C-alpha cells in the first residue's frame with residue numbers, strides 16, 4: 001500500500017536528483033521510502049502521512065532543545081518581521097560572535113578572540129583551510145579517513161557521513177591536483193601522524209580533525225590523540241583546525257574541546273569550526289580563533305571570504321536564542337537521556353545475542369555491529385552493517401526515527417522526556433531481534 005510519502009518520493013525523483021537535497025536522506029543504505037516530514041515539535045516529528053515518530057535525528061544535530069522551541073521560533077518570527085536579509089552588519093551578529101567566543105573557554109584559556117559567521121559547516125571548514133594556507137604560505141592539508149568536514153573539493157577524500165554510507169572513495173568531479181593537496185591518514189594512529197609530518201612537514205598548512213569523529217558512527221579520539229595533533233602540527237609550523245560543527249555546543253557548553261579540557265586533556269587548536277547547534281536549526285555556521293590568525297581574513301587581511309547571506313538576521317536570532325537557552329541544566333538533561341538510551345540499546349542488543357559495541361563521545365553515541373568499538377575508519381567499516389536496515393525499519397514501524405545509516409550518531413535533545421524515553425526503550429528489544437535475524 002502506498003501512502004503520501006511514496007507519492008511525494010515519486011514526484012520528488014522526477015524533479016530532484018534521487019528525490020533528495022542531501023544524499024543520506026534517500027534511505028539508500030536502509031531501503032524503503034524516506035519519510036517526508038511535515039512538521040516537528042519537541043522530540044516528535046510528523047510525516048506527510050500524519051504518522052508521528054520520536055526523533056533521534058534532531059535535524060542531524062541542530063535541535064539541541066528539541067524541535068520548534070517556542071522561544072527560538074518567537075525570536076525568528078520577531079527577526080523576520082524586521083527584515084529577512086540586509087547584507088549589512090547587524091547588532092545581533094556582534095552579540096552572537098561575542099557569545100561564541102565567551103562560551104568556548106576553559107578557565108582563563110580563551111582560544112577564540114574573533115569569529116566569522118557563515119551559512120553552512122562546509123563553508124566554515126572550507127574557509128578555515130584557506131585561512132590556514134594563507135597564514136602558513138603552505139598548501140598541504142592532513143585529514144583523517146572517515147572524518148567528514150562538508151562537501152568542498154579537498155575534503156571529500158575518504159570522507160565519512162554520506163560518502164561513507166554510499167561507500168565512495170571520494171567524489172567524481174574533484175580535479176586530481178586538488179585531491180593531491182589532501183593527505184589522508186588513519187584516525188587515532190600516532191605513527192601515521194608522525195610519518196606524514198616526517199615526510200611532508202614543511203609543506204603542511206594544517207591538520208583538520210573532527211573534535212570527536214561522529215560521521216563514521218561515533219569514534220572518540222583515544223586519550224591524548226587530539227593533544228598530540230596540536231603538538232605535532234605546532235612543532236612543524238602547521239595549524240590545527242578543530243571541526244566542532246557536529247560536537248560544538250552539543251556535548252558541552254564549550255564543545256568537545258571544553259569537555260576534554262575539563263577532563264584534563266588541554267590543547268590549543270588554532271581555528272575552530274562550528275555549525276548545527278550554533279544556528280539553532282537555521283543556516284548558520286562559524287569559524288573562530290585567535291586574532292592574529294582570524295584577522296588575516298578580508299577586509300583586514302589577504303584571505304578572501306564573503307557571503308550574501310552570511311550573518312543572516314533570522315539565523316542569528318535562532319543561534320542567539322539557542323545558545324542562551326542552552327544552560328548547564330539542558331546539557332545535564334541531554335546527557336542523562338543519552339546515557340539512558342545508549343544503555344537500553346546496549347542491553348537490547350546483548351539480550352538478542354547481537355554482536356555489537358556502543359561507542360560514546362560525550363552525549364553522542366552509536367552502535368556498530370562488531371565485537372569492539374572501532375578506533376578508525378577501517379574498523380568502522382569492518383562490521384555486519386547488514387543488520388542495521390532491519391533494526392532501523394523495526395524502530396521506524398514502532399514510531400522511532402533513527403538516522404538512516406549505521407555511520408551516523410544518534411541525537412537526543414532536551415525535549416526527550418519520560419514518555420519518549422520509555423517509547424524508545426520499549427521499541428528497542430524487537431528491533432534488536434530484527435537485527436539478530438538479519439542475513440547478509
Ligand code: PLP
Nearest residue numbers: 120121122148149150245246275
Ligand atoms: N563538519 C562536520 C564534523 C559535520 O558533521 C558536518 C555535517 O554533517 C560538516 C562539517 C558540514 O556541515 P554542513 O552540512 O552544514 O555543510
